[in-house]
Amino acid sequence: MTPGDAPTLSDRLTAAAAWPVRVLFQILDKPFRLIQRIGGIKTMPYIFLLPNLAFFGLFVVIPLFINFAFSLTGGTNLYLTDRVYTGTEQYAFLFDCGNYADPTSCREDRFWRGIYNTATFIFFQVTFLVLFSLITALILNRKIRARGFFRAVFFFPVLLSPVVVALIWKWILLRDGILNAALVSMGFDKILFFVSPEWSMFWAIFVSIWANMGFYTLILLAGLQAIPPDLYEAAEMDGTSTERVFRRITLPLLWPNMLVVIVLALIKGVQIFDEVYVLTGGGPGTATQFIVQYIYNTGFTNQVQNFGLASAASVVLGVVLFVLTMMQLAATRRRDNG
Amino acid sequence: MADTTADRRSIAALVTARRGRGKLHWTDVFTYAYLVFGVLLMFGPVVWLVLSSFKSPAGLVEFPPTLLPLGQVSVTVEGYDDPLPLFLTTLEDGTQKELAQVRRIGIVSQMVDPENPGETIRVPIDQREPIREFRLATENYVDPLQRFNFTRYLWNSVVVTTLATLVTLLINSMAAYGLSIYEFKGRNAIMLFVIGTLMIPITVILVPVYLVVTQLGMVNSLWAVILPGAATPTGVFLLRQYMLTIPRDLIEAARMDKASEWQIYWRVVMPLAMPAVAVLAIFSIMWRWNEFLWPLIVLNRSEVYTLQVGLNAFQGELDVQWHYILAMTVVTLIPVVLVFAFLQRFITTGIASSGMK
Structure with a gap:
């Protein structure tokens, strides 16, 4: 922006948002000067890092260790010092299964139900999420009219809160909702979606794809736009067919981005909770109860708050996420280093 | 682009x-x-x-639903205190007439002709159809503001979002400044540590963070929602990458002019890093406004609910009052729509370049 330009609306919004920050900075100026005078410039980086690291320590690092400690203890007390050391008992309880393929044979069948539900969910959700994101990105990358508008259309649900998304769809899917009205008008019977386990799972998957697709589309679109255009020009000169161009140029060059998107979707999928919890409440029965809801229920809503068991399940979830994140780092490195 | x-x-x-x-x-x-x-x-x-969200409770339970919100037309008839609902009635001789209903007894209703209020006509209820017009049930929006804690939830959400975003911007930009401007012992270790914490989502450490929050006496206070998520590794990372591009000469020049380190951070580096700060601010606002699982765990009293938790509580009640829920959902959605309408470019380029949400 040159000095002569009139400030745009977003400039003004930024300025308005920056105002309280500026006041805060003024207040903090004095103590920092004092510290610099006493400790010299060498201490300053540590001082600047201190607040953030204190927060990390208090709310991430210490909890990570406590979590592990919790998982080795039993009882219902929240404070660690009041808890009984039980060794690996919680883990043994979680993994006590006659047959791992059959949740009903497990002592803690809700945990395994949660794992199987989550596995089913991410298998379909990630597959179709990536598929539709790819199709949408390809289409938005074409020469279409009002591209900015269409991109915004597919993107905006990303910003909606999971609770809002769930309520929007719940209202559509209710017994007397508009979808059932459409079914009736076409001569079908009403379907009680939230009474059927299969339909509940279907809508859980559908709604989470609806809400998150725009995010992945955006990453893939950026990837598509980074493909050097001269490759396409060369292909055009050779008279290569569109299908072949897609298979030989677009897909291989987009693949690193695809990998990143797939792993990101997996990481988010494993942690699915918000949308589905509001939409189905985990039901009917335990049909859409996922692993995070198992942890939430076990630790916080059940009559007996079993913090030890919830922590043990969190550790299991953490291990899965750790593996996935390693995959993500590898995928990102591969993409960024070409 | x-x-x-x-x-x-x-x-x-x-x-x-x-x-x-x-x-x-x-x-x-x-x-x-x-x-x-x-x-x-x-x-x-x-x-x-x-x-x-603009339909009356009666309009909402209707099946099949009407597209637009409609309300029944009512008329004031001489001799009756309250306005009476108007129906298009088919009379015994097959003619149709607009009549007002006085009362309904079983399957028969007593109707009255507004132009001739003296006599009442008995009509079977299946011989009449309500006359309706387009009407917005704005009471869906007004009532919750007065009757429930809804204003409270709205206020709580605004407080959480604002304070949390300010704290996040402050401590994250300070950390990013420390990591990008100085050469010091342990810098790489700290950077690795920041990237490491990127991998730990709150879902993995729900119980122990709850313990920490309880120890600090913050359960059922808004601080329990504001503080745990304030130090975001993504924020530090984003700001640091941006600050690394700021020319060192500027900082050296400021030091020559005897500026304190705090002044360099605040007057030189921060203004230059504004595009990245703005992106982080938008993200933080979205994260906080939409956050659900953590507030659900630490906020157990209705007075401290945020909008998301409040909405969930309403929809979980036995007697679900959809006309209020829908209106409140729209209110919850409005800030997001505004942010999106004005700042779409920031958000989309921010996501495309950082790959985070």
Whole structure:
């Protein structure tokens, strides 16, 4: 922006948002000067890092260790010092299964139900999420009219809160909702979606794809736009067919981005909770109860708050996420280093 | 976006290359069909939510639902205190007349002709149909503001979002400044540590963070929601990458002029890092406004609910009052729509360049 330009609306919004920050900075100026005078410039980086690291320590690092400690203890007390050391008992309880393929044979069948539900969910959700994101990105990358508008259309649900998304769809899917009205008008019977386990799972998957697709589309679109255009020009000169161009140029060059998107979707999928919890409440029965809801229920809503068991399940979830994140780092490195 | 219009055109020209002259290739048809379907699928549900939120409770339970919010027309008839609902009635001789209903007894209703209020006519209820007009039930929006804790939830959400974003911006930018401007012992270790914490989502440490929050006496206070998520590794990372691009000469020049380190941070580096700070601010606002699982755990009393938790509590009640829920959902959605409308470019480029949400 040159000095002569009139400030745009977003400039003004930024300025308005920056105002309280500026006041805060003024207040903090004095103590920092004092510290610099006493400790010299060498201490300053540590001082600047201190607040953030204190927060990390208090709310991430210490909890990570406590979590592990919790998982080795039993009882219902929240404070660690009041808890009984039980060794690996919680883990043994979680993994006590006659047959791992059959949740009903497990002592803690809700945990395994949660794992199987989550596995089913991410298998379909990630597959179709990536598929539709790819199709949408390809289409938005074409020469279409009002591209900015269409991109915004597919993107905006990303910003909606999971609770809002769930309520929007719940209202559509209710017994007397508009979808059932459409079914009736076409001569079908009403379907009680939230009474059927299969339909509940279907809508859980559908709604989470609806809400998150725009995010992945955006990453893939950026990837598509980074493909050097001269490759396409060369292909055009050779008279290569569109299908072949897609298979030989677009897909291989987009693949690193695809990998990143797939792993990101997996990481988010494993942690699915918000949308589905509001939409189905985990039901009917335990049909859409996922692993995070198992942890939430076990630790916080059940009559007996079993913090030890919830922590043990969190550790299991953490291990899965750790593996996935390693995959993500590898995928990102591969993409960024070409 | 780095690509030029010329580049785009050449890709597009190729990908949309048509077979034969002027004839639409199937991919063109598919493209536009997909886009139209996409608009319906993405916008439709939200439009339906907004339309429904203006319907009266009676209009909401109607099946099949009407598209627009309608309300029954009522008239004031001489001799009756309250306005009476108007019906299009088929009389015994087959003629149709607009009559007002006085009362309904079983399957018969007593009707009165507004032009001739003296006599009442008995009509079977299946011989009459309500006369309706387009009417917005704005009471859906006004009532919750007065009757429930809704204003409280709204206020709590605003407080959480504002304070949390300020704390996040402050401590994250300070950390990013420390990590990008100075050479010091342990810098790489700290950077590795920041990247490491990126990998630990709150879902993995729910119980122990709850313990920490309890120890600090913050359960059922808004601080329990504001503080745990304030130090975001993504924020530090984003700001640091941006600050690294700021020329060192500027900082050296400021030091020559005897500026304190705090002044350099605040007057030199922060203004230059504003684009990245703005992106982080927008993200933080979205994260906090939409956050659900953590507030659900630490906020157990209705007075401290945020909008998301409050909405969930309402929809979980036995007697679900959809007319209020829908209206409150629309209110919850408005800030997000505003942010999106004004700052779309920031958000989309921010996501595309950082790959985070």
